[in-house]
Every structure is written in structure tokens, then in C-alpha cells.
Amino acid sequence: MAFTLRSVKVPPNSASLEEARSRVFDFFKAACRSIPAIMDIYNLDDVVTKSQLRSTIASEIRKNSHVTNPKVIDLLLFKGMEELGNIVEHAKQRHHIIGQYVLGRQGLVQDLDTKDEGMSDFLKNFYKSNYF
């Protein structure tokens, strides 16, 4: 049931980097074409625009653009298809989508309280991540 819509490109072995590359573009196009459906399912019309979602998807793909092994690219594509399938069949919820694909680096928690203003920069960086 999960892959009924997107069962086209699961054969796991890309012969070459070129084939993997064209598979990536096909995946990107499939994702972009399902953006209107996604916005409808999760009622994202007042939160984000289609072009922002397209840019987000493109930047997620670009994060892995340094990979050269076609098998690794295939696996990444498989995970991407799985994620897209989950989103389209409403296995996720609105807050997942908003947290993962709409908000930027600062994530869901925005510290704008007055109590946080006197905090040192060291602590702010510490709360954000392990490496700074």
C-alpha cells in the first residue's frame, strides 16, 4: 500500500553515476508534482508556499550532492521515496512536516523570552548543539 503511487523506481542497482543522477531528478520531479497534494492534506497554505517547499526539497537533495557511489545514491533515493510516500499517504502529521521541512535551522523552539536574554552566548550555543 505504501508504494502503490510511487512503485516505479525501486530497482536498486544504478549502472552508473549518470543513471543515478537521472533517478535523482525523477525523484525530485515526483516530489514537486505531489506538493499541491501535500499542501492540501496538511493545510499548509498559510504556513508556506509551494516554491518554498520546492526549495526545501532541493536543499535536502543538495545536502547529499557530494556522494559519488551509485549504490549509496540508490539507498538515499530509496529513503527519500519512502519519506515521500509516508508524507503523501498521511502517515505523518502536520507538526512533523512543519518541523522538518518548513522551519529553518532554529527549529521549533524559539527562545524569545525575557528570561533568556541575559543568558551568556556560551550557554546559547551549548543548548543548540554539541559542536561549536
Next chain:
Amino acid sequence: MALRAAVLRHIQVPVQTLTATGSKPLPRWSLGASLRLFSSHDDHLTKEEVIDRVLDVVKSFPKVDPSKVTPDVHFQKDLGLDSLDNVEIVMALEEEFKLEIPDKEADNIDSCNLAIEYIYNHPMAG
């Protein structure tokens, strides 16, 4: 019956204004994209409209500098985008004109020129 008469009376009103103004055959619907039902010849977009809308789409792409966009700019060579950005722009054009461009054609669209030409020649461009 009364409803039918009322509807007929309502529909007859534009004809009276027609005779008053005289020449125009379709008084309300002659602006821009004409609305003649059952005719497939009139809904082609004009070339200027296609050019304007394509340039708008390209300019509103976040990685593009709007001042560099001209009708014959090349996406990768002049605007410094990469192939994924190219695909993204083609998808944005697909959305804008409500088309679905097959892969073979989409791979060829590398510059504003080709995009404008393709869309202008596409019968379903909206």
C-alpha cells in the same frame, strides 16, 4: 414557468445594451483571454504574456539575481545555477502554466529562450 420567464428576461438584458453600444460582439468577455466555449483556437497565450510570466518565475527564484534576468539568459551559464536548480525552475514553470513537461523535453530546457519557446508552442499552456 415564472422562473423560466425571469431567467429569460435576465438573459435578454445584455442584448439590449449590445444594440445600444453597437459594434462589439462579446461585450463582457473580450478582454485578454477570451472565453469562447467549445473553441480551442483562442486560448493560446500571447508571446508577451508568456515572456512576462516566465521572467517572473525566474526572477522570483531565490537564488537568482533579478537584475540579470533577460529573455535569453542561460540558467547555468549566465545565472550560475546548477542542474538541480535547472530542474527546479522547470518545475516552477510547470506549476505556473499548469503543464506537465515530459522528461525528454525538460532536459533540453536550459535557458529562458527555450522555455519561452516551448511554452508558447504548447497547446495546453494556461
